[in-house]
Amino acid sequence: MDFLAFVLALGLGFGLACLIFASLLAKSNDIGNSIGQASLYSGDVVFDRREDRINRDAKETFGLGYIRPEDRKRDEPRSDLKVELERNNVTNP
Amino acid sequence: MITQCRNCAGQLVFDPAKQLLVCGHCRSTFKPEEFDISEKEELLDKKAESMNDIYGMDSDEFMDCYVYICSSCGGEVMINGSEASTRCIYCGNSTVVFSRIARHKRPQAIIPFKVTKEEAVMIVRDRFRKGLFIPKEIKNFKADSIRGIYIPYWIVNCDHKAYAVIQGTVGSGKSSKTAYFGRAGRMKLKALPLDASKMLSDESSSRLEPFNFHAAKEFDDDYLLGFYSNVSDIDYGDLRSAASRRASEYFNQQALASVKNARSKKIIASDHLTTIDYKEMTYAMLPAWFITYDYRGKHNTIIVNGQTGKIVCGVPWNKVLFYSLLIATGIALTIVSFIILKPFLGAVFGDSSHRSSSSDGNGKLLGLLIGSAIAMFSFGIAKIMKVIKSINLTQAGSIFNFVKKRQE
Numbered sequence: 499m500d501f502l503a504f505v506l507a508l509g510l511g512f513g514l515a516c517l518i519f520a521s522l523l524a525k526s527n528d529i530g531n532s533i534g535q536a537s538l539y540s541g542d543v544v545f546d547r548r549e550d551r552i553n554r555d556a557k558e559t560f561g562l563g564y565i566r567p568e569d570r571k572r573d574e575p576r577s578d579l580k581v582e583l584e585r586n587n588v589t590n591p
Numbered sequence: 592m593i594t595q596c597r598n599c600a601g602q603l604v605f606d607p608a609k610q611l612l613v614c615g616h617c618r619s620t621f622k623p624e625e626f627d628i629s630e631k632e633e634l635l636d637k638k639a640e641s642m643n644d645i646y647g648m649d650s651d652e653f654m655d656c657y658v659y660i661c662s663s664c665g666g667e668v669m670i671n672g673s674e675a676s677t678r679c680i681y682c683g684n685s686t687v688v689f690s691r692i693a694r695h696k697r698p699q700a701i702i703p704f705k706v707t708k709e710e711a712v713m714i715v716r717d718r719f720r721k722g723l724f725i726p727k728e729i730k731n732f733k734a735d736s737i738r739g740i741y742i743p744y745w746i747v748n749c750d751h752k753a754y755a756v757i758q759g760t761v762g763s764g765k766s767s768k769t770a771y772f773g774r775a776g777r778m779k780l781k782a783l784p785l786d787a788s789k790m791l792s793d794e795s796s797s798r799l800e801p802f803n804f805h806a807a808k809e810f811d812d813d814y815l816l817g818f819y820s821n822v823s824d825i826d827y828g829d830l831r832s833a834a835s836r837r838a839s840e841y842f843n844q845q846a847l848a849s850v851k852n853a854r855s856k857k858i859i860a861s862d863h864l865t866t867i868d869y870k871e872m873t874y875a876m877l878p879a880w881f882i883t884y885d886y887r888g889k890h891n892t893i894i895v896n897g898q899t900g901k902i903v904c905g906v907p908w909n910k911v912l913f914y915s916l917l918i919a920t921g922i923a924l925t926i927v928s929f930i931i932l933k934p935f936l937g938a939v940f941g942d943s944s945h946r947s948s949s950s951d952g953n954g955k956l957l958g959l960l961i962g963s964a965i966a967m968f969s970f971g972i973a974k975i976m977k978v979i980k981s982i983n984l985t986q987a988g989s990i991f992n993f994v995k996k997r998q999e
Contacts, residue, residue: 502957503933509964510932511925516971519917523908524978526722530798530894530903538801539783540838543845545776547754550850551761552771557860560773561754565864569752 597621604817607704607897612813623703623813675822676741676815698810700875701741702802704818704897708737711880711895715902724908732884739897741820741876742796743787745830746804748871751838752777753863755846759853770853774846778838784877785833787823793833794984798903799896802877806898810876820876827869835865905982932960 552560596603601616611620661679670677706714712734719730754775761770782804786796808814842863847856878897883890886907893904939953 499936500933503929503936506936506960506964507925507928507932509968510928511923512921513964513967513969513971514924515917515921516968516975518920519913520971520974520978523724523913523975524981526724527906527908528978528981529718529906530901540778540780540841543774543776543778543842543849545774545849547773547775548849549773550770552756552773554771557756557771557773560756561775561860561862564754564775565752565862569864 603813605703605814606817607707610703610705612816623811626811626813675820676812677819698743698874698876700746700804700807700873701810701814702804702807702875702877702898703814704739704878705806706878706880706895706897706900708739708880710900711897712737712882714895714900715882715893718902719906722906724913725906726886726909729884729886729906732886735883735885735890736881737883738881739818740879740881741815741818742791742879743821743823744784744796744875744877745787745823745825746782746784746873746875747830747834747867747869748779748781749783749834749838749865749867750777750779751835751842751863751865753839753842753846753861755843755858756860757847757850757853757856758859759850759856761853771859772850772853774849776842776846778842778845780834780838780841783834783837784875785830785837787825787830787874788821789824789829792984793836795894795903797837799877799879799894799901802896802898807875815876818878823874831865831867834867835863838865839863905984908982 547560547564549556549560595601596614596617596619598619599614599617601614603612603614603621605611605623606613606620609620612623612626613620716730719725719732722730754773757772757774759770759772760767762768784800784802786793788796839861843858843861847858850856880895880897882893882895884893885891889907891904891907893902895902939956
């Protein structure tokens with residue numbers, strides 16, 4: 499029983515210490531670890547389909563048909579996005 | 592080329608403290624908007640030529656190097672990759688390379704520097720002083736270089752459509768089970784800033800946010816005077832990938848939050864489509880200070896948002912102090928836990944001959960305690976690994992490379 503208590507105490511004690519010190523290390527040395535919040539750029543998601551407790555079979559087919567192949571085709575790249583670097587034509591001296 | 596002082600033809604640089612162009616000779620000040628394009632007309636024809644073309648070198652080393660003739664001293668200014676403004680190494684003249692920001696490819700907006708170089712360093716030093724695990728040598732760091740760089744960004748509006756299947760655990764104890772939840776929806780993102788430089792990682796540049804776009808001005812080359820800058824070198828596919836990543840992150844956060852009364856939630860299947868409104872994109876230059884220093888032979892870079900002063904960096908940590916404090920605290924907490932658990936376990940489990948009727952319950956309690964101890968330890972280790980990974984990410988060599996290949 500003593501051994502069991504010791505093993506459990508070791509796990510809990512060092513686990514808690516790791517959690518505490520990970521937070522301290524992040525606060526001390528990982529500076530600026532946050533990106534722009536979603537609310538700055540977007541409103542709430544409008545859910546078109548919302549199902550809770552779906553069964554195993556339904557989870558495989560849940561998203562089928564939601565994003566149609568023709569939707570993807572509309573997203574055509576704009577070929578001249580890249581800011582091309584201009585080069586002078588070399589003239590002979 | 593440079594915009595010259597109207598009074599003495601001296602070199603002008605943009606002063607973030609005054610938000611004006613200041614002459615280095617007579618200290619006259621001007622608003623950037625005062626100089627229109629006609630005053631720079633004669634210099635528009637000055638363009639960069641490639642090293643290969645000039646020197647006839649057929650070398651990969653110079654593939655991405657261009658030569659620009661300084662309009663002040665005639666010296667050759669080397670410009671790399673996608674640089675748009677730099678300094679002449681001979682006379683220190685600020686050079687804005689017009690050809691790289693030709694009229695039809697000019698940025699539409701710019702947020703001028705508001706934080707001066709000295710303020711940026713002071714902000715960093717103040718912050719470092721508070722870091723428990725920041726080594727003393729870094730708290731008193733000596734900067735190798737401090738460069739103000741305008742980073743190119745595309746500010747985009749996009750529509751995001753996605754679905755996600757979420758797995759979670761519902762119920763508790765004996766009745767807990769795995770459940771599945773489906774979410775499909777749409778969201779619109781407006782004015783999402785995406786960095787347009789391949790060399791600077793999206794993870795680092797996104798941490799510089801937020802920028803206050805209300806302070807953005809119509810682009811004028813004169814704001815670049817005294818600073819470095821790059822042009823956009825990404826293509827549409829890169830932009831869409833970056834927009835997709837950000838939009839997916841926001842969608843997933845909201846999808847997970849919408850699932851109530853479940854724990855240990857994670858997304859197990861998903862798909863998405865992000866459509867950028869490319870008629871409404873804005874090409875902008877956003878300011879950042881890049882401060883580099885050496886620590887134990889390794890280059891480290893600190894980025895400071897040139898508008899808000901937000902610092903982004905992963906600082907090397909004092910491992911000896913960290914691990915010794917961790918172990919000491921671990922031992923102390925273990926002793927406390929043992930003092931609490933020993934009598935508790937003795938009281939609950941006690942002598943087995945008198946406890947046979949509740950052996951099922953005791954077994955479950957023991958299982959719960961063992962599970963908790965393992966889970967606590969695993970989470971603790973995982974969290975430390977996550978923090979170390981995040982620190983290393985912003986120490987990445989790619990950030991230093993974004994800064995180093997520029998003239999002093």
